[in-house]
Amino acid sequence: MNKIIGLFAICLSLTAFAGNNDLYITQTGTGLTLTIDQIGATNTVGTSNSRVALSGTSMTVDIDQIGDTNSFLASLLQGNSSSWTYSVTGDSNSATLAGGATGDIASSDFDYITVGDSNTLTWTQGAAATATGANTDFAITGTSNAVTGTCEVVGCINNWTISGNSNNITTLQTGSADHQITATLTGSSNTVTIDQTDTASTNVANIISTTSNGTINVDQCASGC
Numbered sequence: 001m002n003k004i005i006g007l008f009a010i011c012l013s014l015t016a017f018a019g020n021n022d023l024y025i026t027q028t029g030t031g032l033t034l035t036i037d038q039i040g041a042t043n044t045v046g047t048s049n050s051r052v053a054l055s056g057t058s059m060t061v062d063i064d065q066i067g068d069t070n071s072f073l074a075s076l077l078q079g080n081s082s083s084w085t086y087s088v089t090g091d092s093n094s095a096t097l098a099g100g101a102t103g104d105i106a107s108s109d110f111d112y113i114t115v116g117d118s119n120t121l122t123w124t125q126g127a128a129a130t131a132t133g134a135n136t137d138f139a140i141t142g143t144s145n146a147v148t149g150t151c152e153v154v155g156c157i158n159n160w161t162i163s164g165n166s167n168n169i170t171t172l173q174t175g176s177a178d179h180q181i182t183a184t185l186t187g188s189s190n191t192v193t194i195d196q197t198d199t200a201s202t203n204v205a206n207i208i209s210t211t212s213n214g215t216i217n218v219d220q221c222a223s224g225c
Contacts, residue, residue, distance in 0.1 A: 025052045032059040039066045041090075046073030055103070057081050068092050068116075078103025080132075087113040091142075098124040100131030100153060108134040117143045126153025133157060133177070140167060147171075151179055158182070165189055173203065180204040189213045196220045 021043045023036065032054065036045060045063060046052035052074040054061065059082040063072060072086060072095040079099070086095060093116065099105050105126065112121055125136060133155030138147060140161070146168040149158070154177040162169060163186045170193045173179040178201045181194060190211055196203045196219070205218050 023052075025054070027054050027056070029056045030058055032056055032061070034059070034061045036062070037064045037066075038070065041067045041069050043067065043070045044072075046071070053077055054079060059083070061085070063087070065093060066090060071095065072097070074098070075101045076105065076108075077101045078105070079108055080104040080106045082108045084108070084110045085113070086111070088119060089115045090119075091116045092118045094120045096122045098127060099134060099136075100126040102127075104132055105134045105153070106132040110134060110136045111139075112137070112147075113139045114145060115141045116145075118145065120146045121148070123147065123149040125149065125151045125156050125158075135159075138162070140164070143167070150174070153177065156180070160184065162190065163187060167191075169193070171195070173198065178202045180206075182206040183208065185209045185211055185214065185216075187211055187214075191215045192217070194218045 021038060023045045038045065043065060055077040057080050059079050061084045063086045065072065066089045068090045070088065070090065070093045075098045076084065099110055119142065125134065131153040133153050135157045138160040140147065142164045144166045145164065149171040151171065151173040152175055156173060156179045158181045160169065160183040162183065165187045167187065167190045171181065173196045175198060177198065179196065181204065183192060185192065185207065188211055192207070194205050203220065207216060209216065
């Protein structure tokens with residue numbers, strides 16, 4: 001009987017910690033291939049003193065999280081000619097990502113795919129003067145999802161496909177640069193806000209909307225949008 005009770009206690013212990021996995025990474029180098037799959041709830045990639053810092057050219061990074069209340073915090077310090085994919089399936093997941101925090105991200109591709117409700121993404125494309133443009137794709141399906149994006153580099157290209165209700169998309173494009181946004185919106189009561197603080201270059205906002213009770217605001221100004 002004691003052996004049975006002991007085995008049962010071990011099983012309970014394993015169950016209590018299942019789905020609460022934490023992963024911290026710091027990597028520098030060329031040609032990295034990184035694949036991470038997390039299945040369950042309350043998993044984290046990053047956090048704990050802002051780890052998951054990647055730097056190098058020609059990287060391929062694929063992060064998949066399946067479950068609820070997972071989080072992803074990462075900074076691509078320098079990563080030109082690289083490919084990023086972050087896919088999340090579930091509800092109430094959150095991510096904070098920065099591309100080009102300290103260097104060049106030219107000719108890189110960033111894909112964010114979410115299926116679920118109440119997921120949030122905070123995205124910064126370029127925070128360094130040397131960070132030149134990259135291509136960013138958002139595919140969002142669900143209700144009450146939120147994306148907040150800031151583009152601070154030359155030649156940002158952003159393509160969004162948003163399907164569902166009550167989603168909130170906010171983006172700010174700064175600096176004297178040629179920026180481009182193409183947004184395809186389907187659903188009800190969605191809110192899209194685009195601010196472009198540059199009047200000297202060619203900035204394009206191409207919005208295709210099939211929705212009801214939606215709110216779309218586009219401001220183009222020299223400063224203070």
